[in-house]
Ligand SMILES: Cc1ncc(C[n+]2csc(CCOP(=O)(O)OP(=O)(O)O)c2C)c(N)n1
Ligand code: SF4
């Protein structure tokens with residue numbers, strides 16, 4: 001298929017439909033509204049359900065219902081709306097329901113503004129709602145990757161029966177880049193996928209077996225039972241940590257003098273600066289986590305070459321992922337941080353200046 | 360030269376952020392004039408919503424709070440309970456009040472909270488670029504109802520005055536129109552009455568303004584007024600739904 | 608080769624579209640492209656701008672801070688972005704909308720009464736196309752043929768008259784760009 005020039009918000013929506021998503025519930029919010037608008041237009045053309053909920057709280061609970069019924073379902077929002085979904089995400093994780101949640105982040109806290117930011121890293125990777133749980137969190141840095149992650153997110157959600165979040169930002173939502181779409185799943189494939197969760201989901205009791213009884217639930221009133229349940233969740237999370245970390249290496253070698261870490265769109269601005277400095281004879285490596293939960297701690301630790309003097313982290317927040325980087329680096333070398341906030345995006349020149357000061 | 364119209368004291372000298380021909384500005388003016396007339400400027404507090412009127416907290420010339428989307432009646436409740444000697448109002452759009460904030464408005468009204476609520480019904484989400492609102496008319500096209508609002512799927516538009524009129528506690532509920540000069544004069548009377556009742560501590564007062572959004576309807580301002588008269592008013596009929604202070 | 612472009616003007620002048628056509632044409636030519644608009648309330652009657660990048664290599668930052676090419680359709684856009692044009696870079700502007708022009712001497716300035724020329728061609732809508740033509744005439748960021756192909760597939764059935772006018776406008780722009 002030939003490439004099409006598309007906004008991130010629309011590309012991920014189209015890719016989700018291609019991946020077999022036939023139910024989508026959401027509430028408008030800038031800068032993700034093109035996503036809901038695309039779904040409003042396209043879902044009816046594939047016989048899917050588009051429903052504009054009365055709030056993000058309602059939307060995430062519609063997701064809870066549809067995921068409990070065993071279907072591929074998605075919602076999307078931007079930061080303030082994701083906060084409202086936090087309760088529902090905790091319930092989804094507790095009840096082990098597969099679904100995809102997209103956060104096109106904007107500046108916060110509170111109403112903040114509508115420009116790109118990465119201030120929801122803690123919320124996304126450390127829970128966000130109450131209780132002990134984890135979302136699988138994917139952080140795309142290009143429109144192509146954003147689109148590709150839609151099907152990956154659904155596959156991971158189904159495989160682990162766990163909500164998956166795609167943590168994007170306003171820049172990625174609004175910008176257009178060429179995208180190659182994977183072929184759309186056929187109706188038969190979707191039909192077949194629709195049966196994969198029938199061992200636990202809500203579905204018609206075809207053979208009339210009176211023992212058929214599935215519960216979609218996160219309540220365990222007996223602490224002994226709840227401890228077992230949460231322990232089981234943690235075993236699952238450990239498995240995800242062991243098998244599903246993703247990352248990208250850029251100019252990593254034994255002669256790196258500085259190792260830079262950045263995720264999402266911020267990593268692209270950083271890459272421009274790294275390119276320019278390397279062309280001037282410096283040797284800087286760039287590590288980009290693609291899953292931010294599970295975090296690729298070990299892979300990052302391996303990239304601290306013998307000549308690395310320090311690790312520099314750049315984020316569009318006041319320093320959130322840097323805490324995970326510090327865990328990975330574990331005191332081996334100093335870890336530096338610089339970020340911009342409020343929807344302000346750093347420029348390659350600014351990053352260059354920060355890095356130059358390290359030599 | 361005789362000055363016939365000056366800025367009400369209750370409005371600050373800050374330019375409105377509304378599109379040309381938008382009725383939000385008229386609603387602001389009516390509220391500010393009424394507050395001036397009742398001499399409440401020093402005892403008033405307002406709560407701004409999330410919507411095109413999000414910056415209302417900058418426009419009114421007394422203390423203002425900015426609430427999360429839909430939560431203005433809860434925030435107003437908090438202010439009023441903490442400062443019973445002050446007079447409190449909220450200013451909300453249809454998405455804010457009748458979608459995400461439905462619980463808050465119904466329960467504030469049901470408690471007979473001593474606040475005034477000014478509700479701007481333009482049948483659309485203005486701020487976010489023209490998505491469907493709970494008040495969007497049947498078959499009306501918006502960016503999230505590109506094939507028109509299908510009432511079998513998403514329901515009929517919500518008539519908020521009628522809904523609140525089923526509750527026992529509200530003191531005064533009226534729907535007015537901002538679509539013509541004479542309508543605006545009537546609207547002014549209703550706003551003034553709500554502020555007066557608020558001043559007298561009578562209870563929950565609610566004014567709905569049938570309004571326009573030329574920008575997101577994609578209709579130029581003057582035609583938008585005509586469109587709204589023809590399409591909105593038959594569904595959202597102006598009138599007094601409740602007035603416990605009216606002479607018997 | 609990497610070309611970084613900013614197009615800027617009042618909301619509604621179609622500057623986002625200029626960027627989109629350039630990105631689209633670049634993509635058709637097998638290049639890497641990105642298109643990043645300004646968004647938000649400032650668009651309501653205020654200024655709008657877009658960063659577009661066309662490159663042989665994968666694009667790192669899609670944000671353009673030092674453009675190789677600036678297309679300015681109003682004076683505030685010149686004030687805001689022209690000081691950042693790379694020395695030797697190109698400024699395309701509409702003399703009708705930018706009365707004060709630009710004082711820089713270390714860049715290539717191509718100006719024309721774009722809005723009036725569009726009226727002469729017969730449609731306000733072709734302002735964009737004249738500007739794109741001026742860019743094509745002076746630089747080799749995209750080819751005329753890619754624009755023609757793109758416009759033809761898009762307008763041939765729908766509005767052949769506008770297609771014709773668009774192509775005339777691009778060619779007019781190219782003449783101005785070459786001059
Ligand atoms: C929790 C949350 N969800 C969504 C939004 C995005 N949002 C901002 S304004 C708005 C709708 C405004 O529409 P309305 O209340 O009708 O006011 P209008 O702009 O039409 O006056 C939405 C959905 C938000 N800011 N916060
Ligand atoms: S978008 Fe609509 S409601 Fe908002 S200011 Fe403009 S006209 Fe008024």
Ligand SMILES: [Mg+2]
Nearest residue numbers: 452453483485
């Ligand atoms: Mg509205």
